[in-house]
Amino acid sequence: MTYTRKAQVLLTEEEYRILEEVSAKTKKKLGTLIREAVEKVYVEEKKKSQIAESVDRLLSLPPTPAPEDYQEWEKEYSKLKGSCDIE
Numbered sequence: 001m002t003y004t005r006k007a008q009v010l011l012t013e014e015e016y017r018i019l020e021e022v023s024a025k026t027k028k029k030l031g032t033l034i035r036e037a038v039e040k041v042y043v044e045e046k047k048k049s050q051i052a053e054s055v056d057r058l059l060s061l062p063p064t065p066a067p068e069d070y071q072e073w074e075k076e077y078s079k080l081k082g083s084c085d086i087e
Contacts, residue, residue, distance in 0.1 A: 009034070 011019070019030050067073035
């Protein structure tokens, strides 16, 4: 992965000390620890939120009746689907 943006953060002495301890223990750079924390707390949470919103939108769709004759429906669907293919 290529990192193209830079952010500067100020930490308390305790926060920095803890990060240094974790860095030494895990053999990871401080920047890596901070990126992992951002990924876990903010990026993953945003993805979960987007999934939840998508599920809510799907569940809010009006109910659609099941076809009476599935084979007939599938034939009709296949015809319609085939007419949308781009060559």
